Amino acid sequence: xxxxxxxxxxxxxxxALLISCRSLRSLEQIHARIIRxxxxxxxxxxxxxxxxxxxxxxxxxxxxxxxxxxxxNLIVWNALLTAHARHSPLPxxxxxxxxxxxxxxxPPDAFTFxxxxxxxxxxxxxxxxxxxxxxxxxxxxxxxxxxxxxxxDFYGKCRELGAARKLFDSMRHxxxxxxxxxxxxxxSSGDLASARSLFDEMPKRNVVTWNAMIDGYxxxxxxxxxxxxxxxMPERNAVSYTSLIDGYAKAGDLASARVLFxxxxxxxxxxxxxxxxxxxxxxxxxxxxxxxxxMYNQNIKPDEFxxxxxxxACSQLGSLTLAKWVDLYVTRSSIDLSKAHVxxxxxxxxxxxxxxERAASLFESMPNKDLISYCSLxxxxxxxxxxxxxxxxxxxxLEEGLMPDSIxxxxxxxxxxxxxxxxxxxxxxxxxxxxxxxxxxxxxxxxMVDLLGRAGRLTEAYELIRSxxxxxxxxxxxxxxxxxxxxxxxxxxxxxxxxLFEIEPTNAGNYVLLSNIYAVADRWADxxxxxxxxxxxxxxxxxxxxxx
DNA sequence: ATAGGGTTAG
Numbered sequence: 001x002x003x004x005x006x007x008x009x010x011x012x013x014x015x016a017l018l019i020s021c022r023s024l025r026s027l028e029q030i031h032a033r034i035i036r037x038x039x040x041x042x043x044x045x046x047x048x049x050x051x052x053x054x055x056x057x058x059x060x061x062x063x064x065x066x067x068x069x070x071x072x073n074l075i076v077w078n079a080l081l082t083a084h085a086r087h088s089p090l091p092x093x094x095x096x097x098x099x100x101x102x103x104x105x106x107p108p109d110a111f112t113f114x115x116x117x118x119x120x121x122x123x124x125x126x127x128x129x130x131x132x133x134x135x136x137x138x139x140x141x142x143x144x145x146x147x148x149x150x151x152x153d154f155y156g157k158c159r160e161l162g163a164a165r166k167l168f169d170s171m172r173h174x175x176x177x178x179x180x181x182x183x184x185x186x187x188s189s190g191d192l193a194s195a196r197s198l199f200d201e202m203p204k205r206n207v208v209t210w211n212a213m214i215d216g217y218x219x220x221x222x223x224x225x226x227x228x229x230x231x232x233m234p235e236r237n238a239v240s241y242t243s244l245i246d247g248y249a250k251a252g253d254l255a256s257a258r259v260l261f262x263x264x265x266x267x268x269x270x271x272x273x274x275x276x277x278x279x280x281x282x283x284x285x286x287x288x289x290x291x292x293x294x295m296y297n298q299n300i301k302p303d304e305f306x307x308x309x310x311x312x313a314c315s316q317l318g319s320l321t322l323a324k325w326v327d328l329y330v331t332r333s334s335i336d337l338s339k340a341h342v343x344x345x346x347x348x349x350x351x352x353x354x355x356x357e358r359a360a361s362l363f364e365s366m367p368n369k370d371l372i373s374y375c376s377l378x379x380x381x382x383x384x385x386x387x388x389x390x391x392x393x394x395x396x397x398l399e400e401g402l403m404p405d406s407i408x409x410x411x412x413x414x415x416x417x418x419x420x421x422x423x424x425x426x427x428x429x430x431x432x433x434x435x436x437x438x439x440x441x442x443x444x445x446x447x448m449v450d451l452l453g454r455a456g457r458l459t460e461a462y463e464l465i466r467s468x469x470x471x472x473x474x475x476x477x478x479x480x481x482x483x484x485x486x487x488x489x490x491x492x493x494x495x496x497x498x499x500l501f502e503i504e505p506t507n508a509g510n511y512v513l514l515s516n517i518y519a520v521a522d523r524w525a526d527x528x529x530x531x532x533x534x535x536x537x538x539x540x541x542x543x544x545x546x547x548x
Numbered sequence: 549a550t551a552g553g554g555t556t557a558g
Contacts, residue, residue, distance in 0.1 A: 112551095238554095
């Protein structure tokens, strides 16, 4: 009897340990201590332990600890369900809920449903949510504020605004959370006006409400209103800053994002990742890397979003040395490499930086290879002189039954061009338009122009550019000018160059190309005339770009 | 002792 009723003071000391726990590893140590001290069956301690598993995103560990309990009560069951609802796929969560229904000593209560419903709304699982709602009615829990709010949130996120509003209007006691759930519902279906009028109508708002409005405006692209809300709110937290930083970053206004980031008193991992991926997505990989290093030096643990941003920056920089360091860093971190987007970014980085062996072996390790990873690998091969391998991968992809999209075709056409596979490229262009009904973009045309031009079929390339239903961009003309230089076609080169001087008058590369065409033909007078013209327009030669 | 908000790749 004495052995099975351990002193409450040791339970208390373990509970105190839990509060200071900072990693999954120390959580495991605490679990070992709980078992050693014979406190395993302590229901309060078990509940707290499970909620810490949830905090460390370890639902499987929560389950394994839970499975050792001989007679879990409903509260412990609820804690387990919450751990899964936040971190497991919906089917797993539903399985836990079904077990709970069968095995819990008492029927589900008002604490059971909010987490289950939030899992449903996260997956926009409308039908499942309906049946959960039916269960709630059977249990007589629809009037509970938490349950009702979770229902409003669920219907709102599933864009069933009518159902959500009915539940909202018939509520006896609403709190800020219920109002916010309704507002978020309107926001997620893009009804900013209704959201705004509810916001104005509600008696008391909290930080979450303000943040929801900011996020809604950011997502709808109205950064001015988002900023007004941000400036007006009585108190801000990291989320308020990060939503707006993210908005500025996605709109390409890194300067404004940076100012807010510098003002943010307590940066969390979200704000760091907003800046890092913001810079990476706007073609400023150097700046992304600098922010990452700042974060790294502050010993902040990166999450998957940070490393995806970092790897994307590294891909753009193309440095093999850096890629090797980042690869090692990411592999050694606790980040789950099997997550699709992490793996895709890792493959892409190695591929773009020329570590094809590593890229290929990562690719081979994927159980379900997706379009994006195929594209990454194809681009790597294409970039590093193995266009034929890239095209081979594309064939393999088709055989696997994957449906290539617009970007895939851009990649494969570029690969064909590099490998000199003119006929195959043409076939793929036809396949794209005739079978996949993809309307060719300026990029696709630019690839085709490059393909034909490199093969010396300049007239055909020129005809293609002129027959384009969309406006060709500088890339297409540039490819053709490059081809003219390659094949020494002066007269076409002059025509194209004149066109390019109009479209991008300050790009020195175009002047250099034309000058090279003249030089090869010994037309030095034209070369010097061109230089004078450049000087007259104040155009500077880009360093590292040769004249001849 | 348990319950509501944020980002990700070619």
